Amino acid sequence: MAAEQINSILVADIGSVHTRLALFDLVEGEYRLIASARARTTAEPPLGKASLGVERAAQRMSELIGRQLLDESSEDLFLMPESEGHGVDAFLAMGSAGRPMRVFLVGLTPEISLASGQRVLAGSFVTITGTLCPDDLRSETEQLNALLTSDSDLILIVGGTDGGADDILLAQLHKVARALSLIRRGTMPVVLYAGNQALRAHVKALLTPYTTVFIARNVRPSLNDEQLFPAQIELALVYDEYRTRCPGGFAEVGRYSQVGVVPTVQGTISAVRYLSTLPSAGRGPLCLDIGSANSLLVSATRGEPHYVVRTDLGVGHSFPEALEAITPAQVRRWLPSQVSDEALWDYAYNKQLRPATVPATLDDLLIEQALAREIARTLVDAARPAWKTGLSQLLPSFNPIIGAGAILAETPHPGVAAMLLLDALQPVGVVDLRLDPHQALAALGVIAYLKPVVTVQALETGALVDLGTAFCPLGRVRTGHGAMRVEIRQPGEAILRHTVRGGELWVAPVAPGTRVEVTVSLARGLSLNGRRRIKRRLVTGTAGIIFDARGRPLAMPRPQDRARVLTAWLKAAMGGQLPEAPPIESPEDLHADMPDLATPERGMLAMASEYPAWDEEWPDASLS
């Protein structure tokens, strides 16, 4: 179907834990997000069929909106074409589930071509297994082994400028060809070439006898010019092919999708890039997505995106790896109660065993939120060189800040989601906080490949949840001393006046969607956008209006004050009320039917030798 004829678009995001569906359609002349639904991802054993999760989410969506999406008569996943209010015009799929693609990087210079290659890969769910360049001091045998024993899915070859010298890169190509010629069994890696364009014919002649070769435009056409986007587009195709070869049944989903299965991160990058080109964008948006297996941070300034993707940081499948990278001590900084290293490691490995479970106690929830904050800090640290912030530990003035992933989007109170974003990213100034609970941002980024007008209109018509505006002054005042004098004027209500003290977080109790005028006067040593008094007209979000006088950089409480201070912050974020602890059950009551194991039934052991073997008839098998 031609893009002009497409009105309704269903986008599936196959995440590590959840498969989410988002339906966009034309409503009163504008494209909007009209429904979302989710089901447990079914790509992993014992089901091993990603389409089943899509099907279940589609059934759920049908029940929610009364629009039939699946053809019941088909055994396979089959989405109905739109007709009389049922079905959809187009289906697109993206995914972050599955084993990250293993990539071996071949280039010429570590500082130039290999660095560009790494930036190409940074926007995808990949693990770099090794690198090879002419400066490599390893013997020929060692280089060969590095390439062949890395068990890579892709070899990315970059290097050389267009029209520049080609003999050194040609020698590298011969090494790759020799290595590929030796692979007799197992998986043959595919090749993506994004180097000197003059060598395209050589690349094809040398490597196509052994494997599939993808060609992209040179990532470094000249020394001063870096073009990552064409290689990233080609990488998305490679990723799609990789997904279809992977276990999990992605091939079936990809068959129905007009773009195959695109990495979710590509969708997010595309949408964030679009947001940064809006006239009101300022420095541009920042999106933090913390998933079960992967996490990413994407920012963009005037159409130029920067991103960090970590396939080893997450609050589910990757919990142990994240804890290893972050350390228990760093996580404990955010916990009001004392939790030992051992308890944290137990928690991490249990969560990895059952990544889809949700914390049911407050203590468990706080552990996961603590890890999420530190994952965000790690991503921010990794992104700083690209932001060129020098030695400053402050976050550049990105606006809006968007949070995605269940740990951020599903909290006891919207104020907690806002606090998590503030704690994790520590923005400075006046910043709009948003949530993406439906993974709509990435979906709209993928839709942009097909019909950009949907992306534009749906983002303007509330595809994201507006959490609220946060006032985060630069600087710090002593704990307990007046930091911000706040006046909030709302129509038909008395002026709300409050003094926020140093070290405090205050969420103003104003109903969502209210138009208000906020005046903030700051104490000496603090500033908001370079000023000590600021007046803003704004519409309140679901969390109200947030005033953060905890200082920038954020002043973390001393260990002896942690319980009191962190509980106070949490209480403030939750609108002044903390959940009550439930009564504790006696383990004896809950495990009362445990047999007396130490004393076997009379004669049971003696009878053992008289038991029939497994394949003999057993006349009176009585099994519980």
Added chain:
Amino acid sequence: MPHYPETSVIKGLARVIRHRQLPRGVVHRRTLVTAGAQVSAVTVVLQGEVLREYHVLDVAQALKWPKATPAQIAEAILVTAGQRVRLGQELAQRGRGRRQRVLQAPTDGEVVEVDEGRIILQSSERAVEVLAKIPGEVESVENDVVRISGTGAVIQCAWGNGQFFFGSYVFLPQEGFVALRQADPAMSPYRGKMLISPVPVERAELTIARQAQVAGVVAPGMPASLREFAMGLTFPVMLTEGFGHRQPTTLIYRLLHSNMGRQAAFDAALPERWSWEHPEIVIPLPAGGMYAEVPSVLRALEVGDQVRLTRAPWDGVLAEVVALPAGAQVIDNGLRVQCARVRLPNKREVIVPLANLETLG
């Protein structure tokens, strides 16, 4: 709205179908069974080899023959591509008697290429054998995947250390692991038997178990910090619940108790995301005229189902689903999630997130 929970199979009698295949990166050598064959748990069904490092051997250099022509080098080479060689085997030879020069294989492996005066050899690191792990019948052999079917009690566990044992089991005596220390290993009734502990184990207990020469240990939990230690043990360690001080699921221990005296397959497979192997205990049982069905992993949750709760504060508790509220519910920590109302063994009814329930197959 149907909800499809996770499943941990705990069944007294089930038809068990398992697919056995070589792990990723292992090269297939032989399939040792055919469809219709009866296998025991320890029958080797597949053989393979882990091929590892490549060795690029320059023949002229090794034979100290720099002026040799390509034809002379080709004549000196004694092996061809695809040939398997042993450590020390002659790959190339020049001259005779005292002037003889020989190039020997630096490792066991396979010659993958002989070209331009070079021999490229890939070393074989180790042989790999895949066991049937359950007694039964081979249903099919396709693409180096062996499908085996049997019947028995099935208990899926949370974690295993990668080892396997088939044999009989005993329960931990009332005195605990101390009783094992006192016994002479040679005379001990625990020697060579799988030990079922209803309480979590620590390093000291696993060390005692090793000294007492037990065949393995099953326990509800152990500290996660012992993972590496447990993976270094040569006997299976299986956790029925997970890491830390976990309460046991009573049904698992009742099943093991009621089948005391039988032999069982303790497959302590290390859980991996994309692997079809799962740590499990299979107690082979004849169906005895009863219908043994394949455990379902596709069934939607229904009122009346027995479920296992997997998260604190009720982890390991078996409960009965009494209601499935349509909308999201607020749980004790304030999260708003889809829930089931369940009846605990003490008859109290509580709401539990659907994500924290497992059906039992």
